[in-house]
Amino acid sequence: MAETHRIEVTVNGLPRMLEVPPHHTLLDVLRDDLRLTGAKECCLVGECGACTVIVDGRTVDSCLVLAVEADGCEITTVEGLAQDGSLDPLQRAFLDEGAAQCGFCIPGQLMAAHALLAGNPHPTVAEIQEGLAGNLCRCGSYLQITDAVLATAAEGTRR
Amino acid sequence: MSATIIGTSPNRVGGIGRVTGSQQYVADLRLADVLEARLVTLDCARARIISIDASAALALPGVRLVMTAADLPQPVPRFGPQLEDRPVIAVGETKYHGDPVAIVAAETKDAADAAAALVRVEYEELPAVFTLAAALDPAAPLVQDPALRPGDRLASTNVLREHPIGWGDVDAAVADVVVEHTYTFPMVTHFAIEPHAYIAAPDGDGIAVWSTIQHPNWLQKVIAKVLGMPLAKVRVFAPDPGGGFGGKQHAKYEPLVALAAIRAGRPVRLVLSLEETFQAVRRASCEVRVRTGVNRDGALVFEDIAADYLIGAYADIADRVVGKGSYPAAGPYTVPNVRILARSVLSHTVPSTAFRGFGNPQVNWAVESNLDEAALAIGMDRLEIRLRNIAHRGDAFIPFDTPADGEWSQTVTRAAELIGWGSPLPPGRGRGIALGIKSGPTTGLSYSTVRLLGDGSVIVFAGTSDMGQGARTVFAQIAAQELGAPLDWVTVVMGDTAIVPYDQQTSASRSTVLMGNSVLMACRSIQAQLRTMAARLHAVDEALVGVDRGVVHLPDRDLSVIDVLKPGLGRLGGELTGNGEVRKDADPSHPLSGAPAFFEFNCTAIEAEVDRETGDVTIVRHVTVSDVGRALNPLQVRTQDEGAAIQGLGHTLMEHYIFDEVGRIRNLGAIDYRIPTSMDLPLDLVSETIENADGPGPYGSKGMSEGALLCVAAAVGAAVREAIRVPIRDLPLTPERVWRALQERETA
Amino acid sequence: MHTFAYVRPTTVAEAVAILDAGGRDARVLAGGTDLVIRLRDGSATPTTVIDLKRIADLRPGVREEGGRLTISATTVMTDVAADPLVRRHFPALAEAAAVVGSVQIRNRATLGGNVCNASPAADTATPLLVFDATVVAEGPGGTRRIAIDDFFVRSGVTTLQRGELVTAIELPIPAVATGSAHVRRTRRRGHDLASVTLSVRVDALGVTRFAYGSVGPRPVLAVDDTGVLADPAVPAEARSAILERMFADASPSPRSMRASPAYRLAMLRVLGARALRSAIEQLAAGSD
The missing domain is CATH 3.90.1170.50 (Aldehyde oxidase/xanthine dehydrogenase, a/b hammerhead)
Known part of the structure; x- marks a missing residue:
């Protein structure tokens, strides 16, 4: 068995101390150790985006990040979007626009969209499509996902 | 409560789990x-x-x-x-x-x-076979042990089965012009995320x-x-x-x-x-030879279609895909003479299985493309030739089968309008239009149970799988509509064979129609019990009591369901239970063992632009119009329709397995098997429905989840052909393939 | 994924010592977008993985000094693409960094990693070639500055020696006005590995530098100092002979499933012409 490393991470606002073997990815640790199964496992080569989480403010494919690399980082997963049981505006917009069909890609889409809006509160359609191109949706809900991001951006302006 | 929830688009039932990450898929269970x-x-x-x-x-x-x-x-x-x-x-x-x-x-x-x-x-x-040519070689190694098919004359070949169908007499038919070409469709995979x-x-x-x-x-x-x-x-x-997709x-x-x-x-x-x-699931690749006979006035005289589907090493459901998919290959047209011979050919490749469209997109690509060639040959507009031959409501376009169950010309006309058919095109652009038809479920058996609980809330038990199409939401809408419960008072239980009654399958765009009717029947059974209850409580003749949309109508007044249910159940409470059973038995005399419950009909129209230097195809506008009978949930209908359209663009423009010489998939995985991303969409994607409430499902609905995929390839191919004036008969239309076609024309 | 020892040195010297001791069994981890895939598929089986991200001297960033830009090897593509200095002086590099993978990939993939993988299709390789970049390597023998054109050997192989790691990429800020562009061919519009990459740079002195990748075992640099290519007034026929000479070193593999050699070679010419037009326009606009 491989030597493990002690890492300290903050996941969805909660500090966590974990023992991880070096070859386990952040996705493995989120899903198997922390039981946060919102981030999904699909391609494992950084192509599909189903495992997208936010590390220190930036989206990553968590299948390509070793958990030990995340030591000291702040991590946000889809489970961290809703606050006190009420949906984040982006989640609400995904629901209202019908962006989730089978739903499997949606946690990744949400994290990518969340980070996009944090950096660019008023993206154009082209910017959304480019910003979310790393998140495949085989149901083909791309237009609804784009609409949800646009609606969230507009909502943000009104508030 | 009389407002209708049918025809509205409430938030998806199960949507909260999907946007919070709490939805538990199999891999998430511990x-x-x-x-x-x-x-x-x-x-x-x-x-x-x-x-x-x-x-x-x-x-x-x-x-x-x-x-x-x-x-x-x-x-x-x-x-x-x-x-x-x-x-x-x-x-x-x-x-x-x-x-x-x-x-x-x-x-x-x-x-x-x-x-x-x-x-x-x-x-x-x-030694192994990975292509049609190799598998059909008389000296080819056999994929399947002949002992598995005793008494089958084909057992000593790699042809698993032949599916001949037809009518009229193709050999005797005489047409002014005959156009014959061969088309291929690639091996693609579902790639559910x-x-x-x-x-x-x-x-x-x-x-x-x-x-x-x-x-x-x-x-x-x-x-x-x-x-x-x-x-x-x-x-x-x-x-x-x-995601399932078959x-x-x-x-x-x-x-x-x-x-x-x-x-x-x-x-x-x-x-x-x-x-x-x-390596577990894929769609059958296919080679289709089409001979189309047409008269100068545009009348189709015959279609002679031979389709060889390359299935995998085990039959799975692939042979049914071949038989059912090729069956309506002549399209939604009245063609007096038709001969179709489809063959399922075994190979040492991944077993092919059901995939949205179920064998239909392969032949549609060939036959619709060849219809364009026929139009070109007689100098007729491609829309006109379609409208000239299209089956109208009630026409027995497949002589021994369900007649046309919609006025499909409406759908075609609307799609043509939306694409601006006939208006001038900028240079480098082309348009295409294609029609898709698919036989719906030919057999079915869907039981359901609905429980109206003592407080007026409802539990629906239905064995459909909700893989994104939104069956859960539609069943909840039906129950809410019929029993007067708010939508968020309805729970739909699926996916547990120990609890949920039997359902044959979730496929062929059946669930809204078959299970939907079953749920409706269960609700109606509860309504009948409510009538009896109301008649007893209010001492009126049961025949004078009506129940509609959750309202109990007495001769002198209207009551809500709960006002009847609570006193009716009495001090011990309890509930009312209704069962639904929709059975569509096999018909051994029918070539498909059953006439389809409905036809899925779609018209797709495309405007595309081709970069002549690189071969890049840009879908400028993609119009899909589907005859859905009635959209019970318009947003879900639209997302299914668009989703099918985008999936169709995958096999049309970029998707295909690439094999090496020893039968390994070279592009195994997401790096080299490309599917459309958010940047690969049409610049403009328009999805519309035709709704005449003429379907067999609840409130006149039809199944619709596959239609918009059926004829994407033919419509795009036609647009590309018009843009570059060169036909391409192999998919996908990768930039390199389009470029090569242009090069070959220039050197020719 | 097979396991390995993970080390996180805090100084370059420490990293070099571990790398030198490990030899072929040690691998450097920067962004991990390539290495983690290879660890998982078994095509890389190091016993030691050396994470560079906690070395103070290798902090990501771009700085300008002495007439050149120094980009730390651990700078991620997102930051290379967005950096104002890179965008001002080396637009083709910014364009190339902006098309590497998806946002998620660009948030992790580093410039140093892209260069060290030495993929023939590496997007940043071609702009670095046209901008005459220097790879700065630290090793047991001290610091080495390697001209980028002397760095690439073939896919996965560079002229780095045992124990050496890349710490920075240096780019001389052009002394005269330049225009540049980066273009590529992919199988779809969404992120994809390129079947041709090409960068071009023209300058006010009439020198045109082309670099192209994914059409041979390593990216290729070709220079025209006749002034013909940079001059938009020269008729097409006069340019084509020179262009042909520029692209003569392209030798795409027939084994690739991403595109055939014929298509790659044809696209090299199409992309070359398009990129050259953009670069000339940029040069003209910049000198107004």
């Missing part, structure tokens, strides 16, 4: 004491297994099981929805790249990975199986038969699949995992990688 399993496969397609040595693997700490064919009951159980030809694990010989020879199970994923790599397999690679996953756990004297399956009841039967258990001892849990219809590795769990005496979990999923 069972105590579960062993992690991995498959052991060989690095080639067909091989004779000489020996398997598991000793090194078993010596690893944490490894609990290595199971091969030798460890199973003999003969090794076989299963399959059409032909029981697939062994639960390779016996003696692997038949395709990815065919597992062993399964390992260990305490951790790491141990399972390590063990799988340590299973030593000695094998001898054998959720890879397939299975868990099996011994459960007392029975077994529990969790699967990403679309047909839990069918799986229950397979497991029961393989394990020799009564159905009541096999409990299948089918959490909502993360790939998750039938059992794959569930029997193997179940046997492993029994042998280990513990739960065993197998989550496939995306690569393994590519």
Whole structure:
């Protein structure tokens, strides 16, 4: 068995101390150790985006990040979007626009969209499509996902 | 409460779980004491297994099981929805790249990975066939043991079955112009973002199986038969699949995992990688030769169609795909003479299976493209030739089958309007229009139970799988509509064969129609009980009581359901229960063993621009119009329609398996198997519906989830052809292929 | 994934010592977008993985000094693409960094990693070639500055020696006005590995530098100092002979499934012409 490393991470606002073997990815640790199964496992080569989480403010494919690399980082997963049981505006917009069909890609889409809006509160359609191109949706809900991001951006302006 | 919820688009039932990450897909479930399993496969397609040595693997700490064919009951159980030809694990010989020879199970994923790599397999690679030409060569090695098909004259060939259908007399028919071409359709895969996953756990004297399956009841039967258990001892849990598209219809590795769990005496979990999923499911590739006979006035005289589908090493449901998919190949036209011969051809490749469109997109690509060639040959507009020949409502366009069940010309006309058919085009652009038709379900059996609880809330039990199409929402809408409960007072229970009554399957865009009618029937049964109750409570003749949309109408006043239910149930409370049963029995006299419950009809129109230097195709505008009867949930209808359209763009523009010379998929995985991203969409995607409430489903609905995929390739191909003035008859229309076509024309 | 020892040195010297001791069994981890895939598929089986991200001297960033831009090897593509200095002086590099993978990939993939993988299709290789970049390597023998054109050997192989790691990429800020562009061919519009990459740079002195990748074992640099290519007034026929000479070193593999050699070679010419037009326009606009 491989030597493990002690890492300290903050996941969805909660500090966590974990023992991880070096070859386990952040996705493995989120899903198997922390039981946060919102981030999904699909391609494992950084192509599909189903495992997208936010590390220190930036989206990553968590299948390509070793958990030990995340030591000291702040991590946000889809489970961290809703606050006190009420949906984040982006989640609400995904629901209202019908962006989730089978739903499997949606946690990744949400994290990518969340980070996009944090950096660019008023993206154009082209910017959304480019910003979310790393998140495949085989149901083909791309237009609804784009609409949800646009609606969230507009909502943000009104508030 | 009289407002209708039918025809509105409430938030998806199950949507909260999907946007919060709390939705539990199979791979997200945790069972105590579960062993992690991995498959052991060989690095080639067909091989004779000489020996398997598991000793090194078993010596690893944490490894609990290595199971091969030798460890199973003999003969090794076989299963399959059409032909029981697939062994639960390779016996003696692997038949395709990815065919597992062993399964390992260990305490951790790491141990399972390590063990799988340590299973030593000695094998001898054998000659194999990966293409139609090779498989049909008289000297080709046989994919299937002829003993599996006793008495079949084709058993000594790689042709699994032939599907001839037709009417009139093609040979005698005389047409002014005959156009003949051959078209090919690539081997593509479903690429549901959720890879397939299975868990099996011994459960007392029975077994529990969790699967990403679309047909839990069918799986229950397979497991029961393989394990020799009564159905009541096999409990299948089918959490909502993360995308199905047909790939998750039938059992794959569930029997193997179940046997492993029994042998280990513990739960065993197998989550496939995306690569393994590519090696588990795909669509049949196809070569179609079409001869179209047409008169100068545009009247179609004959269609003569020969379609060879390259299916895989085991039949799965592939032969049914071939038969049913090719059956309406002549299209939604009145053609006096038709001859179709489709063949399912076995090969040493991944077993092909159902995939949205079910064998139809392959022939549609060929026949609709050839219709354009015919129009060109007689100098007729491509829209005009379609409208000239289209079947109108009630026309027996397939003479021995259900007549046209919609006024399809409406759909075509609307699509033509939306694409601006006939208006001037900028240089470098072209337009195409194509019609798609698919036979809906030919048999079906959907039971449901609806419980109206004492407070007026409702539980619907329906065995449909909600894999994104939104069946859960539609059933909840029906129950809410009929029983007067607010939508959020309705719970829909699916995916547990121990609790939910039998449903044959979730496929062929059937669920709104078949299970929808079943749920409606269950609700109507409850309404009848409410009538009786109201008549008793208010001492009126039952015949004078009506129930509609959750309102109980008495001769002198209206009451809400709850005002009848509460006093009617009395002090002990309780509930009212209704059952639904929709049965569409097989008809042995019908070529498909049953006339379709409805036709899915779609018209797709495309405007495309081609970069003549690079061959890039840009879809400037993509119009899809589907005849849906009635959209019970317009937003879900639109997302299914757009989703089908975008999926169709995949096989049209970029998707295909690429094999090496020993039958391995070279583009195995997401890096080199490309599907459309958010940047690969049409610049403008328009989805509309035609709604005449003329379908057999609740409130006049029809099934609709596949229509918009059927004719994407033909419509895009036609647009590209007009833009570059060169026909391309092979898919996908990659930039390189388009460029090459232009080069060849220039050098010709 | 097989396991390995993970080390996180805090100084370059420490990293070099571990790398030198490990030799072929040690691998450097920067962004991991390539290495983690290879660790998982078994095509890389190091016993030691050396994470560079906690070395103070290798902090990501771009700085300008002495007439050149120094980009730390650990700078991720997102930051290379967005950096104002890179965008001002080396637009083709910014364009190339902006098309590497998806946002998620660009948030992790580093410039140093892209260069060290030496993929023939590496997007940043071609702009670095046209901008005459220097790879700064630290090793047991001290610091070495390697001209980028002397760095690439073939896919996965560079002229780095045992124990050496790349710490920075240096780019001389052009002394005269330049225009540049980066273009590529892919199988779809969404992120994809390129079947042709090409960068071009023209300058006010009439020198045109082309670099192209994915059409041979390593990216290729070709220079025209006749002034013909940079001059938009020169007729097409006069340019084509020179262009042909520029692209003469392209030798795409017939084994690739991403595109055939014929298509790659044809696209090299199409992309070359298009990129040259953009670069000339940029040069003209910049000198207004």
